[in-house]
Amino acid sequence: MIAPRFRPWFVSLVLTVGLNAWGQAPAPSPPKPVAVEQLQKAWSAVVQVNARAIEGAPSAATLGKIRRGSGVVIGPDDLILTIAYLVTETEQLNIRTQDQKTYPARVVASDSATGLALLRPLYPLTAIAPVALGQASLSDVGQTFAVASGEAGDTMKPARLMDVRNFTGYWEYHLDTALYASPPIGNHSGAGLFNTQGELVGIGSLLMQDIMPASDPRSLPGNMFVPTELLGPYLQDMLATGSSPKSNRPWLGINAVERSGRIQITRVTPKSPADLAGLTAGAFVLSLDGEPLSSLALFYKKVWAKPMSSGVFELTVQERGETRQLKLEIRDRSQTIQKPAGI
Numbered sequence: 001m002i003a004p005r006f007r008p009w010f011v012s013l014v015l016t017v018g019l020n021a022w023g024q025a026p027a028p029s030p031p032k033p034v035a036v037e038q039l040q041k042a043w044s045a046v047v048q049v050n051a052r053a054i055e056g057a058p059s060a061a062t063l064g065k066i067r068r069g070s071g072v073v074i075g076p077d078d079l080i081l082t083i084a085y086l087v088t089e090t091e092q093l094n095i096r097t098q099d100q101k102t103y104p105a106r107v108v109a110s111d112s113a114t115g116l117a118l119l120r121p122l123y124p125l126t127a128i129a130p131v132a133l134g135q136a137s138l139s140d141v142g143q144t145f146a147v148a149s150g151e152a153g154d155t156m157k158p159a160r161l162m163d164v165r166n167f168t169g170y171w172e173y174h175l176d177t178a179l180y181a182s183p184p185i186g187n188h189s190g191a192g193l194f195n196t197q198g199e200l201v202g203i204g205s206l207l208m209q210d211i212m213p214a215s216d217p218r219s220l221p222g223n224m225f226v227p228t229e230l231l232g233p234y235l236q237d238m239l240a241t242g243s244s245p246k247s248n249r250p251w252l253g254i255n256a257v258e259r260s261g262r263i264q265i266t267r268v269t270p271k272s273p274a275d276l277a278g279l280t281a282g283a284f285v286l287s288l289d290g291e292p293l294s295s296l297a298l299f300y301k302k303v304w305a306k307p308m309s310s311g312v313f314e315l316t317v318q319e320r321g322e323t324r325q326l327k328l329e330i331r332d333r334s335q336t337i338q339k340p341a342g343i
Contacts, residue, residue, distance in 0.1 A: 038198025039146060039156065045073040045131045046192050048096040048150030049082055049105075049119065057089035057338045058269065069189030070150035071095065071119055072200050074133060074228075078125045081231065082190035083203050084110045084117040089338045095121055096150065097128060109238035112333055113246035114230045115173060115205060118238055131192075133228045134199025136179055138164045145181060145201070147223075149191040157185060159193070159223070162211055167224055168297045170255045170266065172333075175226065180211035182222030193225045200228050243334060249304040250313070251333030254279065258296050265317075272336075273313075273328040283319040290314070306330060 049071045053060040063085055071082035080095065087093060093105045103121040110117040136145070140161050147159045159181040167178035179202045185191060186207065193202035202225025211222035234244035253272020256265050263285040268275045285293060289306075293299045306313065313328040 034196045035198055039194065039196070040198075041129055042072075042131050042146070042192065042194045042198040042200065043148050043156050044098055045128055046098065046148045046150050047071050047073065047080060047128075048152070049080075049086055049190055050094050050096070051087050051090035052092040054089050054091050054338050059085075059089045059337075063088065067189075068187075070148075070187070070191045070204070072190075072192040072203070073125065073128050073130045074200065075130050078121050078128070079108070079130070080105070080119040080121075081200070081203060081228065082117050082119060083205050083226065084112065084115050086189050087117050087119065093119070095119065096152075097125060098150070099126075100152065101126060109242045110337075111234065111238060111244045111247045112173075113244055113249070114234070115175070115226050116203060116228075116231055131194075132199045133231065134195050134197065134201045135229045136161060136164065136193075136195065136201040136227065140164075140195075143195075145196070146194045147181070147185055147191055147204070148194065149185060149187045149204075151187045154187070156194075157183075159183060159185075162220065162222060163213055165213060166297065168295075168300070170257050170296075172252060172254065172256075172300055172303075174297050174300050175230075177227055177230075178205075179225040179227055180208075180222055181225060182211060182220050184208070184222045188223045191223075201225075202227055246304075248308070248332055248334060250306050250308065250330045251336070252303060252313070252328060256285070256296055256299070263293055263296055263299055273331050277315075277326045277328045279315070279317065279326055279328070280319065283317045285315055285317050286323070287316040288313060290316075308332060 049069050051067045053065045067086050069086040071080040074081045087107050094102055095105045096102045105119050105121045108118040108120050143161055145159050146156045148156045161181050163180040167175045184207055188204035188207050191204035192200050195201050205226050206224040209221050210219045212218050212220050237244050253269035253274045254265050255267035256263050265281055265283045288302050315326045
């Protein structure tokens with residue numbers, strides 16, 4: 001078993017004492033028992049993920065041409081769970097284990113609905129046991145967890161679960177449940193969030209300046225993690241088809257934010273349905289098919305609820321004081337993503 005950068009004092013000191021010195025979190029429930037051997041196993045299952053974007057891939061403009069993050073071995077056949085944006089429209093994919101061995105790998109599935117992806121090395125990994133998936137809920141807020149990335153020289157770090165609530169991203173993304181933990185780690189993409197039993201409960205997605213809910217006056221930086229429990233209902237579908245049924249849904253090709261109670265477009269993807277319909281950055285979206293929109297999350301959910309056979313959306317937008325009606329073609333995002341040659 002690999003052990004050089006796993007710190008026993010992490011378990012004996014941090015997970016026992018927790019992060020009470022911060023004075024930033026609600027009073028936690030009594031600490032849960034720590035399974036040192038399972039945490040050791042969890043750390044050993046975290047790998048570094050390296051990928052290069054396909055030449056000309058549209059996502060390279062926002063996600064970069066060269067990407068590096070982490071993943072966690074979760075299957076007996078070396079199945080690796082990571083965050084989807086790390087491997088979207090990429091090729092020349094490889095993983096590096098904690099003992100610094102490098103393996104070529106391929107994308108098995110990428111799911112836009114959950115934001116999770118599955119990888120598999122082309123050759124068997126050497127003596128890496130998969131970790132079990134767990135869950136974190138509101139009752140765990142205030143508890144100390146462990147975060148680990150595949151970055152060379154990295155160690156397991158403590159993080160307190162600060163909140164469990166929904167998350168809406170500007171890039172047509174929404175989770176009804178997301179995990180928010182602090183202090184943040186910079187190399188968060190695909191990092192593993194583990195409970196004290198060594199179970200993987202979250203996959204790192206974002207670095208945020210403030211993870212506290214809007215109702216809390218305190219401000220605290222941290223990371224947002226995608227709950228691994230979201231994988232459970234769709235794992236077999238993802239292995240069989242490369243995505244979940246929920247990922248095959250309409251796509252507009254926009255970035256949007258809520259400003260002063262209204263939804264504003266901040267970016268339009270070239271050649272997307274929004275672009276072809278004439279939607280531009282700066283416009284405010286007033287309604288979808290005649291229905292007023294009260295939040296970004298509601299906007300996305302109404303878009304995704306449209307049958308693919310519906311043909312078009314009708315957006316009412318306001319731009320430079322003028323109200324316009326736009327018709328957007330309904331298109332499946334998964335059909336527009338570039339894939340490596342031969343896939």
